[in-house]
Amino acid sequence: MSPNNAKIVFSGIRPTGSAHLGNYVGALRNWVKLQDEYRCIFSIVTWHALSSDYENARGIKDNVFEVACDLLGLGLDPDRCTLFVQSDVKEHAELHLLLSMYTPLPWVERVPTFKEMQQELADRDIYTYGFLGYPVLQTADIILYKAEVVPVGEDQASHLELAREITRRFNRMVGPIFPEPQILLTEVPRLAGTDGRKMSKSFGNAVYLKDPAETVRQKISTMTTDTRRKRRSDPGEPDDCPVFTLHRAFVDKATRENLAAECRRAGIGCLECKKVVIDSLETLLGPFREKRARFENDPRRVWDILASGGEKARAAARKTMEEVRAGLGF
Numbered sequence: 001m002s003p004n005n006a007k008i009v010f011s012g013i014r015p016t017g018s019a020h021l022g023n024y025v026g027a028l029r030n031w032v033k034l035q036d037e038y039r040c041i042f043s044i045v046t047w048h049a050l051s052s053d054y055e056n057a058r059g060i061k062d063n064v065f066e067v068a069c070d071l072l073g074l075g076l077d078p079d080r081c082t083l084f085v086q087s088d089v090k091e092h093a094e095l096h097l098l099l100s101m102y103t104p105l106p107w108v109e110r111v112p113t114f115k116e117m118q119q120e121l122a123d124r125d126i127y128t129y130g131f132l133g134y135p136v137l138q139t140a141d142i143i144l145y146k147a148e149v150v151p152v153g154e155d156q157a158s159h160l161e162l163a164r165e166i167t168r169r170f171n172r173m174v175g176p177i178f179p180e181p182q183i184l185l186t187e188v189p190r191l192a193g194t195d196g197r198k199m200s201k202s203f204g205n206a207v208y209l210k211d212p213a214e215t216v217r218q219k220i221s222t223m224t225t226d227t228r229r230k231r232r233s234d235p236g237e238p239d240d241c242p243v244f245t246l247h248r249a250f251v252d253k254a255t256r257e258n259l260a261a262e263c264r265r266a267g268i269g270c271l272e273c274k275k276v277v278i279d280s281l282e283t284l285l286g287p288f289r290e291k292r293a294r295f296e297n298d299p300r301r302v303w304d305i306l307a308s309g310g311e312k313a314r315a316a317a318r319k320t321m322e323e324v325r326a327g328l329g330f
C-alpha cells in the first residue's frame with residue numbers, strides 16, 4: 001500500500017477491446033508496479049474510445065468489461081489503486097470543455113501523434129472535432145485529480161508537454177489550481193505484431209493477453225522473421241527480426257544473447273527460437289488467464305469494483321471542480 005503522502009499518478013486505457021502484449025509492455029506492466037509507490041488513479045477512458053469508435057458506441061461497454069478483466073487479472077488491486085470508468089465521472093467532460101476555451105487551436109493541431117493515429121486508424125473517419133480535442137480531454141483527465149506524475153513512453157511525451165502548457169495557461173489566467181504534471185518516462189520497447197508491423201489492434205496483428213495458449217503458440221509460430229533466413233542454414237540478424245522484439249520484452253538477457261549469437265551463425269532454427277519466447281509468454285500468461293477468468297466469470301464483482309472506484313474518483317473530481325468554478329467566478 002502506498003503512503004498517503006505519496007504522489008498522485010494518473011493513467012488511462014482506451015477500451016477498444018482486450019489488451020494485447022504491446023499494451024502490456026507499453027503501460028500495464030508498469031501500472032501494476034506503480035501501485036506500490038504512488039497513489040494511483042487508473043481510468044478506462046470511454047470518451048477517448050468514443051472519439052475513434054463513435055460509429056460503434058454500443059460496443060464500448062463490452063470493451064470496458066474486457067479491459068477491466070484484463071487489468072484485474074494482471075494484478076491491479078482496488079485496495080491499492082482507484083480504478084474507474086471515465087464516463088462515470090462527468091466532471092471530466094466539464095473540465096474538458098473549460099480547458100478547451102483556453103487552448104489555442106494550433107497547440108492541438110501540431111500534436112505529432114494526431115497524424116500517426118490518423119494513419120493507424122485509416123479505416124475510420126476520425127477527422128472530427130472530438131478527436132482533434134482528445135489531448136485536451138487527456139489534460140482534463142490528469143489534472144482533475146491534481147495528478148503530479150504521468151507515466152508515458154517517449155512517443156507520448158509530446159501529449160504531456162501539451163498538457164503542461166494548457167495547465168500553465170489555465171493557472172495563469174484563472175488561478176493557481178493545478179500542479180503541473182510531471183513526466184515519468186517509461187521505457188516502452190517497440191513490439192512487433194505477427195506481420196512485422198507495430199503491434200496494434202487496428203492492424204489485426206496482435207497477440208492478446210487473454211488468447212488461449214494454443215492461439216499464442218500458433219500466432220508466434222507463423223510470425224514473420226528476418227527475411228535473410230530463407231533456409232535453416234542461412235544466418236540471420238536478430239536486430240532485424242520482428243520475433244526478437246518479443247524476446248527483448250519477455251526473455252531473460254542471458255538466454256536472449258545466446259539465441260542472438262546462434263541466429264547469427266545459423267546455429268538455431270526459427271521455430272526453436274520462437275519456442276523460447278512462447279514458453280516465456282506461457283509462464284506469464286498462464287497464471288494471468290486463470291486469474292482473469294475468475295473475474296470474467298463474476299461480472300457483478302467487476303462492475304462493483306468499477307462503481308466504487310467511480311465514487312472515489314467522483315469525490316476528488318467534485319472538490320477540484322468547486323475550485324475551478326470559484327476561480328472562474330461561476
Ligand code: SF4
Pocket residue numbers: 225226229236237238241242243244263264268269270271273274
Ligand atoms: S532465429 Fe530467432 S531471431 Fe533469428 S530470425 Fe529466426 S526467429 Fe528471428
